[in-house]
Amino acid sequence: MSGVYQENSRISAKHCEDMSAASCLLTEDPFLCPICLDVFSDPVSTPCGHNFCKTCITEHWNINVQCQCPNCKEVFNMRPDLRVNSFISEMAAQFRQSAQQKTSSRSEQQVSKPGEVSCEFCTAPKLKAMKSCLVCLSSYCETHLEPHLTKPGLKRHQLIDPVDNLEGRMCMKHDKLLDLFCKTDQMCVCMLCTASDHKAHNFVPLKEECKEKKTALGKKDTEIQQMIQKRQLKIQEIKRSVELSQEDADRETADGVQVFTALKESVERSQAEFIDTIKEKQRKTERQAEYSIKELEQEISELKKMSSEVQQVSQSEDHLHLLQSFTSMNIVLPTKDWTEVSVRPPSYEGTVMRAVNQLSEMLNKQIKKQFQTELKRVQQYAVDVTLDPDTANPWLILSNDCKQVLDSNVKKNLQDHSRRFSYCTSVLGKQSFSSGRFYYEVQVKGKSDWDLGVARESINRKGKITASPQNGYWMICLRNGNVYEALAGPGVCLSLKSKPDKVGVFVDYEEGLVSFYDVDAAALIYSFTGCSFTEKLHPCFGPSPNYGGKNSAPLIISPVNHTE
Structure with a gap:
């Protein structure tokens, strides 16, 4: 008996696997509860063979006194003992998981942006197309492209990167695919054009012409890259020239600042020497005046002393004393004649010119030195x-x-x-x-x-x-x-x-x-x-x-x- 049970279990498991493999091809209708209209949750079977969610059928019978199947209306005299339908439960769970995976896969796909080619079979939101079919003249997202990758008949269709206006790839005159290139007229044509407007012209498949054009474009791109490289080298050359120019400018500025600093210092030094010369002349005049004043003040002091003695003797009422004092007085007056003595301001005539000439000679030497530097350069x-x-x-x-x-x-x-x-x-x-x-x-x-x-x-x-x-x-x-x-x-x-x-x-x-x-x-x-x-x-x-x-x-x- 146990062997039969194991064999039935294997058959049931294999059946579930087959059903799981096929679940991607089924719709969700067989797995919907007739009462809640959602995918089964804990599905149970009634004696009449219909399936419901355990909660749904239990609440339904709690509301209605009479136990009746909601589907076939069969009446049960007493409430049936409901058991979980494990097969339907597993199938519903797998279907729910598959649906979630598809929903997740669809959400991971990129929604088309303005300017991008969108899938023609998606409802809103439109997903970005992964490929366009030149046979079906349609563009597909990853999900809707699957039949072209799996079904033998569709696998033979020509897929290209997604493009807009696939109708523009059809011949306007013959409504056929433009699959040839007329080398005579340099345009794309269909097979019927070769027998009408382009009869006796030179034709090649688009693939062959594209290969030739790609070769030409490759050569042109090589030429462009060479031109880019030359211009990049020219940019480096120009930048280097600017750097060298800046170095020359910095060096010239430094030399110029050095020259002008030296000239400025020379002018300031000449100015200081000129001022010192004037001050020294003034100090000499002041020293001469001080010496004369000091000598005059000394003579004045001596004369005042003499004057005091004279006045004292002259005021005496004692005649003998006056005569004796007069005889003994030794009055010697200063003999220096101050009439011709004077302190004259120093002469400054030519002082400025001599300083300027001296400065000019020094500047000329600096200028000559600078010209020598320039000439050498x-x-x-x-x-x-x-x-x-x-x-x-x-x-x-x-x-x-x-x-x-x-x-x-x-x-x-x-x-x-x-x-x-x-x-x-x-x-x-x-x-x-x-x-x-x-x-x-x-x-x-x-x-x-x-x-x-x-x-x-x-x-x-x-x-x-x-x-x-x-x-x-x-x-x-x-x-x-x-x-x-x-x-x-x-x-x-x-x-x-x-x-x-x-x-x-x-x-x-x-x-x-x-x-x-x-x-x-x-x-x-x-x-x-x-x-x-x-x-x-x-x-x-x-x-x-x-x-x-x-x-x-x-x-x-x-x-x-x-x-x-």
Whole structure:
């Protein structure tokens, strides 16, 4: 008997397992109590075979005196002994658990947000679609996608990442899926299009064309990444330039503060020395006055004493005593003549000027020292410059190494091409500069006339030329041996303390600066500032005419010897 019971138990358990496995395919209706219409809780069976919640049927019979089945209306003479239906109880519990899991799984799925593709089969709230089917032309959430992953017929459908407007993937003309690409017209078509509007065109499957396009996009992305990398490197380069610029600015600021601090201290020291000089003169006058006053006061004291003695004797009524006292009195009056004695205020004429001149000499030394520092700095940008024979005026003679030029008084027969100066006795440097900084030096010793500077590559080189920045020239010149001028249009007369034998020319292209230096005196001659350079610049040399031998010395491009 026990063996039969065990076998029945195994059959019952297996049946429950089968039922549990199938519960996902059943609806909840068979597991609802007919009275409360909810999933069974402690289900019991009546003799007629119907099932109810134990609480529901008990309360129902407590209210109705007659024991009757709520379903089939069978009447029981006495209240039946109700027992729990274990099979229905297990099935209801499994169904309740499965329903809770589905509810939990559904709640864990992400609700679609604005702009996202939502499942077309969900009731509110709409869940986010996981895939779109190109055959069904529908989008599905994880739950509603399950048949496409399990049923053989649906598993053959083509699934893609969720997209909107699946109807747009259909041919407007033939209502067929756009599954081909017309390479001739560069557009997507359906199978029927190949026999009509696109007949005899070159077709490939969308997958093949996508592969080709992905390859092209890959190459384009590689190119983009290279461009990004280059620009990132350029950003680093620019940032580094800013850092170096800041370092230069800090260093220049520190040097400037040091110079101005020294100048300020020198001015304050000169001022203190000047005040001390005035005070010392005043103290000397006061000492002289004090000595004279002291001497006068001493003489006054002695005279008062004498006066007292005289008055005492003169008031005596004893004639003998008066005569004897007068005879014995030794009255010696001071002999110093105070008429010419005086205390005159000291003379301050020239005191201020002498102090200012002394300060000026000291400042000039500081200024010269600063110019030496600046000249040393710009000499770091020295470049090797040579003369360009193709630009030289026919009257000029160039040395073999193209480092010297002078006027020969004899015109050579040269080709008059566009690059050559035809009238002005000028020649350009062969080197050109369109960025950065450069510096060169030219010996002008022994000359009475010359022109030096830089010029744009596109300058006019024919006929008479007026050198000015407006015409593309940034030059200074010497005329008649002692007249220096900056050709700034109009010209600016330059007052120089000494006649330079060697002139340094410095250009900062980006800064728009052209400066000229007296190299030996380490002095700034003149600077063109705020220049706008837009093309190549060439060094420009004008040795000027020979003037019968008075200006026969050449202009010589000299090697730069860095100042100590």
